[in-house]
Amino acid sequence: MTRKASREPMATVTEKLERVHMDLWGPVEPSLQGMKYMLTITNQATGRVWVYFSRDKMRIVEKIKAWVVVAEAECRQYGKSEKGMAISFDRGKEFLNEAMKVFCSGRAIRIEPTLGYHPEGNGISERSMRTISERGATMRHEMDLPAAYWEFSNAVAAYLRNRGVVKGMAKSPWELWRGEKPRARHLRVFGCPAWVLIPKEKRTKLDKKAWQGVFVGYKDETDKVYLVWNPADKKVHEVRFVKFDESKYMDNTVRQESPSQYDDEKEDTREQEELTDDETDAGDSAKDNITEQEAIDIKEVGGEGTDGNPTDQDAADSEEELQGDTIIVNTGEADISPIGAEERLSPSSDTNSSQPETRSQIRREAVALKREAKQQAELERRQREEQQIAERLKKRGENGRKERAMIARTLLQPNADIYDFEPKKLTFRQAMEGSEKDKWVGAIDEEVQNLIRRQTFSEEITEDTVQGKELVDAKLVFDHKKDKDGRILRYKARLVARGFTQKHGVNYEETFAPTIRLDAMRIILALAAKQGWKVYQMDAVAAFLAADLKEEIFMKVPTELQQHFGKYVQILKSLYGLKQAARMWYLLVSEYLKEIGFSPMAVDPTIFRHTESGVIIGVHVDDFMITGGSEVAIEKVKEKLKGRFEMKDLGEAENILGIRIQRYKGKLTIDQSQFAKETVAQFLYDDSMKHSTPMEPEAIRKLAEEPGRPLNHDEWLQYVELLGKLIWLCNTRFDIIFAVNRMASFTVEACWNHWKALLRILGYVGRTTHYGITYGGNNEHAEGVEGGNIDYYSVDHNIEGHVGSADLQNGDAFSDTDYATDPRDRKSILGFVFLVYGGAVMTYSKKMKSVARSTTEAEYVGMGEATTAALWGRRLLAELEGKGEQAVPLLLGDNKGAVQLTRGVSNTSKIKHIDVAFHHVVDEVxxxxxxxxxxxxESMLADGMTKPLPREAFERNRKRIGIGPC
Structure with missing residues (x-):
């Protein structure tokens, strides 16, 4: 057998992203942009290659994550919405690290590192790497460019490889990936000189109209934009209006020989074509060129030699220019002056002037004349086009901004299920082909039994029965149930209807179903900590299926479940995904709780209190949070719930909506440490990026004045993804709420410096992942702050009088405003904090809707907003405690003028321009x-909600609102 051992070939793949191969090249001499490494990613099924460049190995995982987003987005656009399934690479630490494992695990991507002594395992990537690096080196050497251009030449080599023939494939990688043939008319000689038009808005009449750079590449998404390196500012520019001088390439490849009779005949033919054609064949790229008159220091094409006549080489250049896609510019060093038409057609004055001109010489002159006329016409046309393009770009920018705003609203909408959000859900095929197949099969069997036991569907119905009916589709969704530390508790498969196929008035009417506000949940937890109550948790199994469906809805069963239910069925229960399903479940639960003696809160209908025992239940979809002063009463309620619904008793609450709950020494803490760690691992790649504050004090002004370059679409999607995660993290991290909200204001037009500022916030989170909120009298976070009490004063004509001390135990509110904060619109920022039992339960940081005319006005408007929130919180506390009358809450501000205005003023003309909605604070007082x-x-606890604070003030404020280690 030892003699028969051999290496088996690699398994073939047919689907995009089914398997990709990665490899890292470097380190090498730094490129012009400081890069030392090149990452190649090769798609096995199509052969397409992507290259990414990095300064160090630490950022390789970042590049891979960015690529996954791009590749899956392109598959949605050009393919079948394929998802990444397997990644193959060697065992380098830049690939096999914790951040990579966390990322791939979250997206259900298999990691397939190569084995020892098995180079074929990564042979595809090795071959791609060699091809790209060798072709890139060839292009650099051909143009005599230094080695520092390797980044650009390798990128162009990959670009050309994707559009060319690859061994073993009938089509180019580009066509296999995008489904369209690649175009080649826009291709240019790498490294040739390029003259880039300077927009009129950025030059005067005496300035140069173009700057000279080096052509270094293409934009992958379009063939209308080129990349040009500017040696002056040492930057790569994306340009559209550019001219190329590929003559250097021609001089290096065409032998300089005396023109033969055959050459003369060939020139005669070409020149005759030029005289008969009305326009130069410039193709689609004609609009991408600038005229010679628009470039400064560009010499006249077809200029004279020392004898005053065009040389043979000039003629050859002219022919090449007229046949190309653009008008090529001669950038020779000779100082050639233009001459008039008469002078050009007259006999030369040199020693050969007496000799008759050849036919080819006369035609060369005629070609030059026609070229001048075309250039003048081109100049006039270009000026008209510039205006039209400027108008189109302006309109396109407005449309793009609206599109980004719509996407951002969708991705950033509040969603309490984000804690369990995975960037990519498994498809049925991926679940069945993955290493966890057996677990997913068990989850599917459990879901099928739930559907059968709950009598969710009718018996199979015929296709004739559903003819003409509105059918709803459905699919299996796979997910994990995790514990407080992120460990997988069980595998879940759920049949979900595609509710977007429903039609209002046909198969659904009302859809609204309330869910518990997280503000309310924190108030319940703070009250439980204060009273010493235990908090329990229950989970309704297949909750929605308990509610009957009123409408007649027919569904086409997914193929993988037709063996159990048939092809078509009528839905009898409120199946997950149906638009009315959540509402039907809420109504069912609400009615039953009322039957057993509970009443919903007036301020939040998802919170119920038993009128006799005082037991409190908070409902969020299928999660029940139960607390109260009587353990016996709580057990009775739990038994009644189990008797009516299929429930799981999870004991004392440890993880509700992804928020970890801990109890010790009479205190209660809540945090999202696991979520914070996962987010940091996904986006943060360098420990040096960790900071002691989320935002530097001058950040708002700097970000408005120096935003940096705009993010491209893929970068922008990454920005929105990280922003969404940070917004969810704000539920227990009020110390970052100001910084996160300010970065959210840049979402639509996010730029590079905004992305860096967002990473700084994450860097601060990375340093404090174990932080959360602590509720507990005299907790350690309030130590050293005057016993945790805040002295407050009355103000009468600017004379202060001490009134008392706020102990921050029973619903004390703080309102602060930073006047004219945002330099973009000079609107003020409103901040609010509401504390119960030593910890914040409600906060906000938001911009005023209008511009205030003074600090006092801004503070007064802020107090109007804060009054509404404070009264809501205090009213909820009173209802939870079973008190008929609520205690009067304190609202504390640090602006004397605004405080006096809340008590009413004799001359209302000073504030009559303020919206009536904000004057209710006067009435409430x-x-x-x-x-x-x-x-x-210095006692204003909402200060951190309105501005970025220096480190010392930030840390002091953070402690006062109860945030610290958990």
Whole structure:
């Protein structure tokens, strides 16, 4: 057997992204942009190659994550929405590291490192790497470019390889990937001189009209934009209006020989074509060129030699120019002056002037004349086009901004299920082909049994029955149920209807179903900590299937489940995904809780309190949070719920909506440490990026004045993804809420420096992943802050009078405003904090809807907003405690003028321009429903919600609102 051992060939793949191969090349001499490494990613099924460049190995995982986003987006656009399934690479630490494992695990991508002594395992990537590096070196050497251009030449080599023939494939990688043939008219000689038009807006009449650079590549998404390196500012520019001088390439490849009779005849033929054609064949790229008159220092094409006549070489150049896609510019060093038409057609004055001109010489002169006329016409046309293009770009920019705003609203909408969000859900095929197949099969069997036991569907119905009916599709969705530390508890498969195929008025009517506000959940937890109550958790199994469906809805069963239910069925229960499913479940639960003695809260209908025992239940879809002062009463309620619904008793609450709950020494803490760690591992690649504050003090001004280059679409999607995760993290990390909200304001037009600022926030989170909120009297986070109390004062004609001290235990509110913060619109930022039992339960940081005319006005408007929030919170506390009347909350501000305005002023003309909606604070104060007092600026706990603070002030403020290690 030892003699028969051999190496088996690699398995073939047919689907995009079914398997990709990666390899790293380097380190090498730094490129012009400082890059030392090249990452190649080769798609096995199509042969397409992507190259990414990096300064160090630490950023390789970042490049891979960016590529996955791009590749899957392109598959949605040009393919069958394929997802990444397997990645093959060697065992280098730049690939096999914790960040990579976390990322691939979250997206269900298999990692397939090569084995020892098995180079074929990564042979595809090795071959791609060699091809690209060798072709890139050849292009550099041909143009006599230094080695520092290797980044550009390798990128162009990959670009050309994707559009060319690859051994073993009938089509080019580009066509296999995109489904369209690649175009070649736009291709240019790498490294040739390029003259780039300077827009009129950036030059005066005396300035140069073009700058000279080096052509270094293409934009992969379009053939209308080129990349040009500018040696002056040492940057790569994406340009559209550019001229190329590929003559250097021709001089190096065409032998300089005396023209033969055959050459003369060939020239005669070409020149005759030029005289009969009305226009130069410039193809689609004609609009991408600038005229010679628009370039400064560009010499006249077809100029004279020392004898005053065009030389043979000039003629050859002219022929090449007229046949190409663009008008080529002669950038020779000779100082050639243009001559008039008469002078050009007259006999030369040299020693050979007496000799008759050849036919070819006369035609060369005629070609030059016609070229001049074309150039003048081209100049006039170009000026008209510039105006038209400027108008189109302006309109396109407005449309693009609206599109980004729409996408951002969709991706960033509040979603309490984001804690369980995986960037990519498994398809049925991926689940069945993955290493966890057996677990997913078990999950499918469990879901099928739930559907059968709940009598979710009718018996199979015939195709004739559903003829003409509105059919709803469905699919299996796979997910994990995780514990407080992110460990997988069980595998879930759920049949979900595609509700977007429903039609209003046909198969659904009302859809609204309330879910518990996280503000309310934190207030319940803070109250439980204060009273010493235990908090329990229950989970309704297949909750939606407990509710009957009123509408007649027919469904086409997914192929993989037709063996159990048939092809067509009628839905009898509120199946997940149906637009009305959540509402039907809420109504069912609400009615039953009322039957057993519970009443919903007036301020939040998802919170119920038993009128006799005082047991409190908070409902979020199928999650139940239960607390109260009587353990016996709680057990009775739990038994009743189990008798009515299929419930899982999870004991004392440890993880609700992805928020970890811990109890110790009379205190209760909540945090999202696991989610924070996963987010940091996904986006943060360097420990040196960790910071002690989320935002530097001058960041708002700097980001507005120096935003950097705009993010491309793929970078922007990554920005939105990270922003969404940070927004969710704000539920227990009020210390980052100001910074995150400010970065959210840049979402539509996010630029590079905005991305860096967002990473700084993540860097701060990476340094404090174990932080959360602690609720507990005299907790350690309040130590050293005057016993945790805040002195407050009355103000009368700027005379302060001490009134008392806020202990931050029973619903104290702080309102602050930073005047004219945003230099883009000079609108002020409003901040609010509401504390119960030593920790913040409600906060916000938001921009005013209008521009305030003074600090006092801004603070007064802020107090109007804060009054509404404070009264809501205090009313909820009173209902939870079973008190008929709520205690009067304190609202504390640090602006004396605004505090006096809340008490009413004799001359209302000073504030009559303020929206009536904000004046209700005066009425609330007069009626005694809220008390407004003044506190010194150093005692303002909402200060961190309105501005980025220096480190010392930031850390002091963070402790005061109860945020610290958990």
């Amino acid at each position: 007069k009626e005694g429903r809220i008390q407004v007092y003044w506190v010194p600026g």
